[in-house]
Amino acid sequence: MAFFDRFRKKEKDAPKAAPAKKEAKKESKPMASSKGAECVMKTPESVAAAQLKMADLGALLPGAPPNGKINLAIYWAAACGGCDVSLLDVNERILTIGDMANIVMWPIAADGKEHDIAEMADGSITVSIISGAVRNTENEHMVKLLRKKSVIVVSYGACACHGGSPALANLIPGGKDELLEYVYTKTPTSADFQAEYNSSGAVIPQSEYEAPEGLLTLPMLYDTVKTLDQVIDVDYYVPGCPPMQESISHLLKAVADFAYNGVALPPKGATVGVVSKTLCDQCPRRKEYRRITKIVEPHQIDVDPDLCLMDQGILCLGPATVGGCNARCTRIGQPCRGCYGPTPAVQEQGASALTAIASLFPVLDDDATIEEDAIADIMSTIKDPLGYFYAFTMGKSLLKRHVVEKGGK
Numbered sequence: 001m002a003f004f005d006r007f008r009k010k011e012k013d014a015p016k017a018a019p020a021k022k023e024a025k026k027e028s029k030p031m032a033s034s035k036g037a038e039c040v041m042k043t044p045e046s047v048a049a050a051q052l053k054m055a056d057l058g059a060l061l062p063g064a065p066p067n068g069k070i071n072l073a074i075y076w077a078a079a080c081g082g083c084d085v086s087l088l089d090v091n092e093r094i095l096t097i098g099d100m101a102n103i104v105m106w107p108i109a110a111d112g113k114e115h116d117i118a119e120m121a122d123g124s125i126t127v128s129i130i131s132g133a134v135r136n137t138e139n140e141h142m143v144k145l146l147r148k149k150s151v152i153v154v155s156y157g158a159c160a161c162h163g164g165s166p167a168l169a170n171l172i173p174g175g176k177d178e179l180l181e182y183v184y185t186k187t188p189t190s191a192d193f194q195a196e197y198n199s200s201g202a203v204i205p206q207s208e209y210e211a212p213e214g215l216l217t218l219p220m221l222y223d224t225v226k227t228l229d230q231v232i233d234v235d236y237y238v239p240g241c242p243p244m245q246e247s248i249s250h251l252l253k254a255v256a257d258f259a260y261n262g263v264a265l266p267p268k269g270a271t272v273g274v275v276s277k278t279l280c281d282q283c284p285r286r287k288e289y290r291r292i293t294k295i296v297e298p299h300q301i302d303v304d305p306d307l308c309l310m311d312q313g314i315l316c317l318g319p320a321t322v323g324g325c326n327a328r329c330t331r332i333g334q335p336c337r338g339c340y341g342p343t344p345a346v347q348e349q350g351a352s353a354l355t356a357i358a359s360l361f362p363v364l365d366d367d368a369t370i371e372e373d374a375i376a377d378i379m380s381t382i383k384d385p386l387g388y389f390y391a392f393t394m395g396k397s398l399l400k401r402h403v404v405e406k407g408g409k
Helices: 034-040 044-049 082-100 114-118 137-149 158-162 165-171 175-186 188-197 245-261 349-358 372-379 385-389
Strands: 070-076 101-105 125-131 134-136 150-156 208-211 214-217 221-226 236-238
Touching: 070 082, 070 137, 082 101, 082 125, 082 158, 082 245, 101 114, 101 125, 114 137, 125 137, 125 158, 125 245, 134 137, 137 150, 150 158, 158 165, 165 221, 165 385, 175 188, 175 221, 236 245, 349 385
Parallel strands: 070 101, 070 125, 125 150, 150 236
Antiparallel strands: 134 221, 208 214
């Protein structure tokens, strides 16, 4: 995309002119600002106060609710399956769910069929938890069916909430046709298979095939991967890739309180299992606001266990990501990639993160500017800008699609 092309190194016919002044080396000195001083003085108490605590779920075996068990449906759309499996992170609380709910659909664990759901009365499912983005006809059909049959629909996980990794396919210039061609003809294993078994011409799966046994069908891919709320009305959101135990406990508590005690649910549209602060507030690492002169990966350096990863030149989306995961990745030396999504104050997570990073570029003390070539040199060390800044939120990004400039390729 043209926006990120600006960060690629450009071949110059003439050598660069020498800068008028040589910048003093101040990479290890914190910025002189009240914000920087506050972050450097971060205390264990302030970090602890920003953590999301596990919800108090009461008795392990509470028995059935007063009005009988609720109906619960769980569906997995376009995703890796990690969110679906993460529901088991309730551990022994699966017994609480068993007391509280009849699981009418959960493809990974229960034998509910599409026709079983279709035959249920509208609104007879109390809660449907849907993970994954919507990228084919089956996904769209099932989420619309569950919406019709459910009182409450929860958008669960990064792919459902923000598009996740599947939504990066929206940037493929040729859409689904290019994607299918690449997967079934260009990847090494597929190319070898096609050459050996379909030498007369590559075979790509079709949406319909008339077999001797009758018409066989496959779901049809869409050119655009959509978030769940771009297809159906969503009541609540639980972000994460996957959501952490603490977030799941708050979802379970909201449903249990509603089922057992008639406690009002959170306001419609609420994000459950997050805090009002950013991930940086949950991270115990010391922040010094060092200037970024080179971008590296964690495996390329000896990571300081106490210092902010950004201060060490490791890109981290913590400043642009809502807290809720309790900074599990950054605590062990891996940068935040933004799977919990942006804070409520931010519409465009990737642009917000880029702004935070750019503010740490090595500007001069007496001249708050930096040459474009210097910016390009630093940014060119990012191997995959879209993967860094939009790994989980492309579905909600303002970028939307691949764009070709006039006269470009």
